[in-house]
Amino acid sequence: MAARRFISPLWSCLAFTLAFGLSTLVLPVTTVQAEAGNAERGKLIYARRCALCHGEEGDGAGPGAERLNPPPRDFTEGQYKFKTTGFDDIVPNDADLFRMIRDGMPGTAMPGWGDMLSDQDIRDVIAFIKTFAGLEEEKPTIQVDYGRQVPSSPESIAKGRALFHEGDRCAECHGAEGRGDAIKKLKDDGGARTWPRNLTKPWTFRASNDPKDIFTRITVGIPGTQMPSFADPKSKKRLTIEERWHVANYVASLAKTDKVPRPENTVVKVMKVEGALPTAPDDPAWEKLPSTTFLLLPQLIAKTRFFTPSNDTITVRAAYNDTALAILLEWDDRTRSIPGDPKAEEIADPGMGEDMVAIQFPVAVPKGMKKPYFGMGDGAHPVNLWQWRSGTADKPQSVALANARGFARIESRDPASAGLTARGRYDKGRWRVVFTRPLAASSPDKDITFQTGQFIPIAFAAWDGSNGETGSKHTMTTWYWFLLEPDTGLRPLVSALIVAFLFGAAELWWARSAGARKPEGEA
Ligand code: HEC
Ligand code: HEC
Structure with a gap:
């Protein structure tokens, strides 16, 4: 349940703004003893x-809809x-x-x-909403038959897997793999995607993933x-x-409970490896490296804000050797977006762009635990942008390099000049993309x-x-930390990590508080 309470900060935020922003009225407090709902009061x-x-x-069709x-x-449908x-x-x-x-949805x-x-x-409001469809006198006649619950076991799960497929x-x-990577376009009865x-x-489940709830949905x-x-x-x-x-x-x-973003995880630990770095997205060596998952929030700072993101988390692993560094980014994406590809076009919303992912670093590492800026750097604090793009029907996937001093001042550069590479692979609803670059900057004033x-x-x-995410319409994380663990191997920088944790926890507080359910004014 902790996960349910934590996630969806965007939605809670939006919903609370809509629900309470316009209304400062307080309901008259009356003590109602009746068990049954009172539709008049519910109204x-x-x-x-x-x-x-x-x-x-x-x-x-309310104004917030x-x-x-x-x-x-639409309660008039009674469905x-x-x-x-x-x-x-x-x-x-x-x-x-x-x-x-x-509990909300x-x-x-x-x-x-x-x-x-x-x-x-709540009982009163239920009594009222039922009147929209004339359901107030209706009683349900058929209940779900749960029979005898089969407890979970490796055998039961194996049988379930076979039936699923x-x-x-x-x-x-x-x-x-159950990642919701639809192979066809689905609409609900009202025509909404x-x-x-x-x-x-x-x-992301509206009910829960307790087997009894899942049983109910299947039934x-x-x-x-x-x-x-x-x-x-x-x-x-x-x-x-x-x-x-x-x-x-x-x-x-x-x-995948290991992929739940946790506020205490604010540092990507980059491990030293001997010899060659893993550079292929599916190299099994990645599995041995620690992973950290971060929350992706919709970009709401620059113009063209957007409110219907499809991705909510990104998982990061990284390693370095004597000369170079490799970073693996992994995120679920229900669609492989290749503009010009007829199959991709069929599923995508109109105006499909490429799938993309980007990493942002400050050009000059700030002293102490200071971060450059929330957005894309500023005049005094330029940032490096490494971007990978999934390609189109006529163009293979590609990597781009840019330096930015804020949203409007972006200078494109040749990624080869900095030794930057990126390679991605899509498989069953998930992208994995590996970036590599030498540790040393080829132009230290720019990289x-x-x-x-x-x-x-x-x-x-x-x-x-496929979700209409192009340009400044995208999801993003806040700033986190990237730490090349010194080669002392087993001794992590304990005190430094604690400091990083404290800073990170404070910073994530806003995301968490947006996700909490308690409305303003509550103890
Ligand atoms: C900020 C917008 C918003 C507000 C305010 C809101 N709802 Fe909803 N409600 C929704 C949306 C969106 C859905 C549809 C979710 C879906 O279809 O998965 C929904 C669905 C529902 C459902 C359907 C549940 C089901 O199983 O099908 C009920 C019942 C409901 N709302 C009751 C209420 C009541 C009662 C209130 C006021 C106390 C309320 N809602 C206030 C947005 C809102
Ligand atoms: C024809 C397409 C289709 C098939 C087949 C299908 N589903 Fe779904 N499923 C959906 C859609 C669409 C939703 C989301 C509905 C919504 O808007 O809330 C969904 C939602 C769910 C949910 C989410 C419940 C929640 O609380 O949010 C579960 C669990 C689920 N499906 C399990 C299954 C299982 C198990 C099977 C096979 C026995 C199955 N589905 C077959 C389309 C399908």
Whole structure:
């Protein structure tokens, strides 16, 4: 649950701004004893807390709805996605709505209201939203049959894996490794673009990745979207109750909890290796090096801001030898964006650009633990930008080098002159890109020189070309540290690392506090 609370700072931020920015009204406090919801009272709560997104009329067309994907639910349809009633029963249980309203829906703009509204408030608002579709008198008749839960075990997971792939049952949409690398374009019933979930990132699940929740989704499907029910007897890919438990156990096992960005991880530790550096993206030597995962946030500083990023994390490994340095960047991307490639064009949003990734270093390493600037350097503090691009139908992948003194002052340079190379490989929903460069700068006034034991500021940016990410529309990290571990081998710079941790923790505080659910004014 910690992961759920931590992630989606963007969404929480956006949702809270929308939800509270315009409303300073406080609800009258009345003690309501009744268990059942009071729709009259719910109407007041709705008008103040929900109408902004879901609309006065409950049609999902509130003033805050415009940019949101997925769009706020249209309650006049009476259709709910995360319910525990049968796939053939449109009526949800009140407890299902209660949970989504209290906890929110990660990866969407729907905030959790548990800190703001009492249980009775939530029951009241549920009673009210049901009136939009005339569901107030309806009672659900068919409940999900859980049979006997199969506990997770290596055997159950192996059976689940086979069923997941059999006839491409789940892999068809969720991809061979479950990374949601769709092979076809999916729309929900309202025509909005939807993407299958990346099953390795449980923090993006609307419900949770507890096997019981996954079992429920497989049984009911996600109404209104292409995620089907596998209990429906009409389905050719139908699964028995026992089989659904195996698949649920398998899906739960896909969680990459080691890829959750943690605020205490602020340093990329660059290890000394003897002999040749790993330079191929799939060199097994990378697996032996420590990895650090950072949070990618949408670029909101320069013009053309954007709010619908598709990537949320990037994982970094690095090594050096006597002369050079290699950095491996790894991030999930559901689409391989190659402009001009008919298959890529079919899945991409209009105006596809290349997939790209960039590393930023200051040209001169600042003294002490100072970082150059949040954005792309400034007049007095130029930065090096190393950028890799995935290529187009007519042009192979490429590397670019530039120096920047702020967003508007970017000078392109020849990467070969600095000895900079980059090579990427896409496989099953994931890019891996390796950058290499000599440790010494070929022009010291223009390029960074890498020395051991120095805390060097580093930042990253990524573009998903199929998601309309080009130019200043992209995701990025804040500044972190890059440290070439001295060759004393086993003795890490303990005290220096503690200092780095303290600095980093303070800096990440804003990202965390944006992600926390407690609204302003709460103890
Ligand atoms: C900032 C915008 C925003 C606000 C404010 C908001 N919602 Fe939502 N809500 C959404 C979005 C977006 C979705 C759709 C998520 C999806 O389809 O995955 C949603 C979905 C829902 C759902 C559907 C759950 C399901 O399983 O299908 C319910 C119920 C709901 N909201 C209730 C509320 C209530 C009650 C309030 C006020 C207390 C509220 N929302 C306020 C954005 C908002
Ligand atoms: C035809 C495409 C398709 C197939 C086949 C499919 N899914 Fe999905 N799945 C989706 C889509 C689309 C979503 C996201 C729906 C939304 O917008 O919330 C999704 C979401 C999910 C979620 C997320 C639940 C949550 O709480 O957020 C899980 C888990 C899941 N699918 C598991 C499976 C499993 C297991 C199978 C095979 C038994 C499967 N899916 C087959 C399209 C598919």
